[in-house]
Amino acid sequence: xxxxxxxxxxxxxxxxxxxxxxxxxxxxxxxxxxxxxxxxxxxxxxxxxxxxxxxxxxxxxxxxxxxxxxxxxxxxxxxxxxxxxxxxxxxxxxxxxxxxxxxxxxxxxxxxxxxxxxxxxxxxxxxxxxxxxxxxxxxx
Amino acid sequence: xxxxxxxxxxxxxxxxxxxxxxxxxxxxxxxxxxxxxxxxxxxxxxxxxxxxxxxxxxxxxxxxxxxxxxxxxxxxxxxxxxxxxxxxxxxxxxxxxxxxxxxxxxxxxxxxxxxxxxxxxxxxxxxxxxxxxxxxxxxxxxxxxxxxxxxxxxxxx
Numbered sequence: 230x231x232x233x234x235x236x237x238x239x240x241x242x243x244x245x246x247x248x249x250x251x252x253x254x255x256x257x258x259x260x261x262x263x264x265x266x267x268x269x270x271x272x273x274x275x276x277x278x279x280x281x282x283x284x285x286x287x288x289x290x291x292x293x294x295x296x297x298x299x300x301x302x303x304x305x306x307x308x309x310x311x312x313x314x315x316x317x318x319x320x321x322x323x324x325x326x327x328x329x330x331x332x333x334x335x336x337x338x339x340x341x342x343x344x345x346x347x348x349x350x351x352x353x354x355x356x357x358x359x360x361x362x363x364x365x366x367x368x369x
Numbered sequence: 370x371x372x373x374x375x376x377x378x379x380x381x382x383x384x385x386x387x388x389x390x391x392x393x394x395x396x397x398x399x400x401x402x403x404x405x406x407x408x409x410x411x412x413x414x415x416x417x418x419x420x421x422x423x424x425x426x427x428x429x430x431x432x433x434x435x436x437x438x439x440x441x442x443x444x445x446x447x448x449x450x451x452x453x454x455x456x457x458x459x460x461x462x463x464x465x466x467x468x469x470x471x472x473x474x475x476x477x478x479x480x481x482x483x484x485x486x487x488x489x490x491x492x493x494x495x496x497x498x499x500x501x502x503x504x505x506x507x508x509x510x511x512x513x514x515x516x517x518x519x520x521x522x523x524x525x526x
Contacts, residue, residue, distance in 0.1 A: 249469040279478070322438065325442055
C-alpha cells in the first residue's frame with residue numbers, strides 16, 4: 230500500500246538535514262539581532278518555509294511542462310516539500326516558545342505567537358501556490 | 370567571547386545530522402499512521418473522504434514532538450548551567466531531531482488545502498484545534514513530567 234523506496238527516504242533525510250541546519254543558522258542570526266522577548270526567529274522560519282512549501286507544491290507540474298520525467302519531477306517536488314521545508318520549519322519549538330511566554334505571564338504574546346503563526350503560515354502557503362502557479366504558467 | 374553556536378560548523382553539522390534523522394522518522398511515522406486509517410474507513414465508510422484527507426501523520430508527529438521537546442528543554446534547564454555536553458544534546462536532539470521531526474509547513478499546507486481546494490472547512494478546524502490544543506497540552510505535560518523527575522532525583526540524592 231505504501232511505497233517508500235530507499236532513494237526517496239535518502240532524499241527526504243538529506244533535505245531534512247539541510248533544512249534543519251538552515252533553520253538553526255537563520256534563527257540564530259535573527260535571535261542575535263533582535264533581543265526582545267518574542268521568538269521572531271521561529272516565526273520567520275515557519276512563515277518562510279510555508280511560503281516555500283506552497284511554491285514547491287506547484288513545481289512538479291512546471292517541471293513536467295519542461296519535459297522532465299514525471300517520476301523525477303515528483304521526487305524533486307517531494308524532497309523539497311517533505312524534506313527541506315519539513316526539516317526547516319518546526320512545530321515543537323514554536324509550541325515550547327508559546328508555553329514559555331505564557332509561563333512568564335505574557336499570555337497575550339503566547340496567544341499571539343500560537344494563532345499569529347498559524348494564520349501567517351496559511352496565508353504564506355496560499356501566496357506560495359499563487360507565485361508558483363503564475364511562474365509555472367509562463368512555461369505553457 | 371566564543372563564537373555563537375550557529376556560526377560554528379560543528380554545531381551546524383550536528384543539527385543537520387539530527388534534522389536528517391528527525392525528518393526520516395517523521396516520514397516513517399506518517400506512513401505508519403496511514404495504516405490506522407484502513408480500519409477506520411472500513412468502520413465508517415460514510416466518512417471515508419474526511420478520514421482519508423485528515424493529516425493524521427502530521428498531527429501525530431507534532432503532538433509527540435511538542436511533548437518530547439517540552440520534556441527535554443525543561444530537564445536540561447533544571448540541570449543548571451549549560452555544559453558543552455548539554456549544549457550538544459540541546460542542539461542535536463532538540464533543535465535537530467525534534468525540530469526536524471515536527472513541521473509547521475505541512476500543517477499550514479494541509480490546513481490551506483482542506484479549506485480551499487477540498488472544501489472541508491470543518492475538518493480543517495478540527496485538525497488545527499487538535500494540533501494547537503493537543504500540542505500545547507503535550508508540551509505542558511512534558512514540562513511537568515521533567516519537573517517531577519527532577520524533584521524525585523533531588524529527593525533521592
